[in-house]
Amino acid sequence: MQLKNDLLLRTIRGEKTERTPVWLMRQAGRILPEYRAVREKMHGFVELVKNPERAAEVTIQPVDILGVDAAIIFSDILVIPEAMGLPYEMVEKRGPYFPKTVRSAADIDRLKVADISGDLAYTPEAIKVTKRELDGRVPLIGFAGAPWTIFAYMVEGSGSKTFSRPRAMLYQEPEMAHRLLQMITDSTIAYLKAQIAAGADVVQVFDSWAGILSTQQYAEFSLSYIARICDAITEVPVTVFAKGAFTSMPDMNALNCATLGLDWNMDIPQMRALFGEGKVLQGNLDPAALYADKATIKKETRQMLDAFGPYRHIANLGHGVYPDIDPDKAKYFIEEVKEYSAEMRS
Ligand code: CP3
Numbered sequence: 001m002q003l004k005n006d007l008l009l010r011t012i013r014g015e016k017t018e019r020t021p022v023w024l025m026r027q028a029g030r031i032l033p034e035y036r037a038v039r040e041k042m043h044g045f046v047e048l049v050k051n052p053e054r055a056a057e058v059t060i061q062p063v064d065i066l067g068v069d070a071a072i073i074f075s076d077i078l079v080i081p082e083a084m085g086l087p088y089e090m091v092e093k094r095g096p097y098f099p100k101t102v103r104s105a106a107d108i109d110r111l112k113v114a115d116i117s118g119d120l121a122y123t124p125e126a127i128k129v130t131k132r133e134l135d136g137r138v139p140l141i142g143f144a145g146a147p148w149t150i151f152a153y154m155v156e157g158s159g160s161k162t163f164s165r166p167r168a169m170l171y172q173e174p175e176m177a178h179r180l181l182q183m184i185t186d187s188t189i190a191y192l193k194a195q196i197a198a199g200a201d202v203v204q205v206f207d208s209w210a211g212i213l214s215t216q217q218y219a220e221f222s223l224s225y226i227a228r229i230c231d232a233i234t235e236v237p238v239t240v241f242a243k244g245a246f247t248s249m250p251d252m253n254a255l256n257c258a259t260l261g262l263d264w265n266m267d268i269p270q271m272r273a274l275f276g277e278g279k280v281l282q283g284n285l286d287p288a289a290l291y292a293d294k295a296t297i298k299k300e301t302r303q304m305l306d307a308f309g310p311y312r313h314i315a316n317l318g319h320g321v322y323p324d325i326d327p328d329k330a331k332y333f334i335e336e337v338k339e340y341s342a343e344m345r346s
Pocket of ligand 1: 024025026027028029030039045072073074075076077078090094095096143159206208319320
């Protein structure tokens with residue numbers, strides 16, 4: 001189907017667009033009262049993720065309410081561990097919790113590579129419903145976690161400041177770690193391909209815990225698996241967002257992906273110099289900037305747009321939008337990107 005707004009896709013192809021496209025990581029979620037209303041009708045987060053009609057509804061909310069140039073399918077990166085045999089719970093105000101974790105080879109033996117049509121059909125189904133209801137208004141982004149980030153949750157069993165258990169495993173049982181990472185990678189490739197077959201126009205890989213590994217370990221235990229994913233996904237453009245992976249950024253030139261996400265600690269001119277025309281860059285306003293007054297948001301947004309320049313940039317925050325941000329401020333950021341980036345071209 002022909003998209004009415006294909007700014008995101010044209011930007012990813014390197015075309016000179018009339019303005020910069022903008023969306024927000026974690027836009028489908030708690031900042032919107034409309035999301036919370038749907039969420040309250042359900043028996044929990046996991047149930048909402050598994051309900052294609054409701055998932056489609058909250059996926060489209062930010063398109064209608066905030067005016068973003070892309071939708072991102074409402075789901076979670078933790079559906080992969082669940083389909084591999086480690087179910088998760090989402091504990092209110094605390095985050096994910098896994099009743100069972102991976103601590104030994106025997107624990108890995110009990111896992112399987114995810115069977116997408118058997119256990120994860122709800123995401124492709126939600127994508128089909130969303131595409132139908134979006135009716136070509138904006139492109140739809142599919143996503144998955146990077147194998148290292150998924151591994152970190154499966155071994156730790158919850159969020160953590162240090163993720164010391166998964167990091168310990170890299171030193172104590174590196175071969176075991178590789179076995180699990182490969183199973184996650186195979187599951188993720190199949191999952192992303194199913195999302196693409198269902199209609200995802202772009203896919204993004206979130207490596208939220210990239211920043212806690214050394215450069216050497218990141219290359220061995222994360223980037224090598226992300227590279228396999230990028231090589232396997234040939235149908236649509238891939239975006240890789242590796243939060244905190246500063247020292248590994250030079251290695252990302254070699255990835256078979258169109259776009260790299262930057263967090264707000266990454267220096268824009270330095271990243272432009274590193275990637276040249278080779279990669280489209282996405283990001284990277286500090287999510288905390290949206291706590292500021294509108295004059296400050298305007299100034300920060302313009303500074304960011306000036307630093308990236310008009311083309312090969314997808315405006316976004318440097319990480320997911322914080323849940324207590326006023327949606328009005330998020331909307332202001334989006335409108336400011338639209339207005340100023342169009343002005344920049346005249
Ligand atoms: O709008 C979107 O971006 C699509 C939806 C989306 C969710 N999670 C919904 C969600 C996406 C892309 C994710 C990705 C995700 N999930 C990541 C990678 C991005 C990042 O922020 O680094 C990670 C690490 C997770 C794991 C996860 N899910 C955590 C740690 C938590 C709890 C903390 C938090 O941010 O809330 C979740 C819960 C979650 N995922 C919520 C939503 C809307 C909130 C729970 C709720 O509504 O009850």
